[in-house]
Amino acid sequence: MIDERRLIMLPGPTNVPDRVMRAMLKPMINHRGPEFVSLLDSVSEGLKYVFETKQDVYVLTSSGTGAVECAISNVVNPGDKVVVPVLGYFSERVKEKVMRHGGKVVEIPVEWGNAPTAKQIEDAVKKEKNVKLIAVVHNETSTGVTVRELPEICRIAEENDALILADSISILGGDHLPVDEWNIDLCVTGSQKCLACPPGLAMVSVGKRAWETIEKKTVKPPYYFDLGSIRDYASRKETPFTPAISLYYALDEALKMIREEGLEKRFQRHAECAKAFYSGFEALGLKPYASENVRSNTVIAINLPSGVDSAEIREIMKERYKVVVSGGLGKIRQLILRIGCMGTISEAEVFTTINAFENALADLKYPVKIGAGIEGARKVFHS
Numbered sequence: 001m002i003d004e005r006r007l008i009m010l011p012g013p014t015n016v017p018d019r020v021m022r023a024m025l026k027p028m029i030n031h032r033g034p035e036f037v038s039l040l041d042s043v044s045e046g047l048k049y050v051f052e053t054k055q056d057v058y059v060l061t062s063s064g065t066g067a068v069e070c071a072i073s074n075v076v077n078p079g080d081k082v083v084v085p086v087l088g089y090f091s092e093r094v095k096e097k098v099m100r101h102g103g104k105v106v107e108i109p110v111e112w113g114n115a116p117t118a119k120q121i122e123d124a125v126k127k128e129k130n131v132k133l134i135a136v137v138h139n140e141t142s143t144g145v146t147v148r149e150l151p152e153i154c155r156i157a158e159e160n161d162a163l164i165l166a167d168s169i170s171i172l173g174g175d176h177l178p179v180d181e182w183n184i185d186l187c188v189t190g191s192q193k194c195l196a197c198p199p200g201l202a203m204v205s206v207g208k209r210a211w212e213t214i215e216k217k218t219v220k221p222p223y224y225f226d227l228g229s230i231r232d233y234a235s236r237k238e239t240p241f242t243p244a245i246s247l248y249y250a251l252d253e254a255l256k257m258i259r260e261e262g263l264e265k266r267f268q269r270h271a272e273c274a275k276a277f278y279s280g281f282e283a284l285g286l287k288p289y290a291s292e293n294v295r296s297n298t299v300i301a302i303n304l305p306s307g308v309d310s311a312e313i314r315e316i317m318k319e320r321y322k323v324v325v326s327g328g329l330g331k332i333r334q335l336i337l338r339i340g341c342m343g344t345i346s347e348a349e350v351f352t353t354i355n356a357f358e359n360a361l362a363d364l365k366y367p368v369k370i371g372a373g374i375e376g377a378r379k380v381f382h383s
């Protein structure tokens with residue numbers, strides 16, 4: 001039988017190391033027993049390392065969206081003002097979640113491919129007054145943009161007595177994100193991206209200022225996502241509801257691998273691979289979708305050459321060259337390719353992906369010089 005495994009270069013889920021997959025084969029345990037206590041201890045310690053925080057970090061059995069909704073619904077009362085820069089598909093979703101929980105959205109529209117500036121946020125916060133929360137998608141996965149001014153935005157939040165929520169789902173573990181140093185009140189991520197774990201778990205860190213707001217909240221949050229209750233259970237090393245135990249084992253192993261590598265080295269590896277991707281595509285005459293100074297190191301979004309059909313080229317890459325990449329989302333669905341530069345990313349995956357892309361272009365009779373992209377990437381790794 002032909003092996004159906006493919007190189008998963010999606011912006012999540014990503015390739016998962018065998019070591020992490022194997023961890024899920026451990027026997028089932030009682031989630032209210034001593035084995036789970038030590039598992040939870042180990043996971044919490046690992047998460048504090050990756051989030052670079054001494055704050056509490058909670059694991060939810062849900063995808064990343066659950067953790068974003070949890071964070072919003074635990075601090076936003078109906079009528080509260082929430083500043084949301086909308087720079088792509090996922091920040092649109094943040095806006096919708098805020099509205100769903102009764103928040104009054106103060107939208108900062110940002111042209112897709114760009115990031116909001118700290119100045120834009122500051123102006124909005126000063127103009128509106130009494131802003132409860134600034135909710136920022138830190139790495140906009142739909143456009144390949146990183147909000148590089150997040151530290152300044154966090155400072156603005158604190159100075160103006162607002163909380164800051166960072167949706168760092170597609171960046172945490174792949175690029176700098178010291179939660180305590182930047183004073184992020186609520187930071188959210190998911191298991192299936194830069195942590196190189198299977199999908200199904202989400203994490204949220206909760207800081208002191210966030211707790212003060214949560215404790216004063218008048219409208220109760222959803223039963224499943226009640227941070228107060230989650231904290232109570234966590235104090236006795238339990239979760240309120242049945243956790244996805246096998247995924248906790250996977251997460252624990254993934255976090256151990258991150259500690260073995262060390263954060264700094266891991267960030268450098270992601271940055272170098274991203275640079276090689278951008279250089280490789282540039283050598284093929286293609287431009288990134290994101291503006292230069294805000295390009296992500298974890299999600300590479302590339303404008304497709306005109307006349308090349310997104311679904312068609314992705315199908316060739318997948319079936320013929322065994323590399324799975326993603327198309328665009330929302331209004332740029334047909335226009336770009338998105339590639340995950342996450343988790344286990346290395347020189348090998350960069351070359352394999354660019355090779356698959358070049359060959360798929362040639363198969364579509366697009367005039368491409370085979371090897372040019374590889375050479376562009378090679379320059380970065382061998383400079």
Ligand code: PLP
Nearest residue numbers: 063064065090139141169170190
């Ligand atoms: N926010 C961002 C920035 C994302 O990239 C994603 C998923 O790609 C989500 C939210 C939603 O996460 P999930 O699909 O795990 O619910």
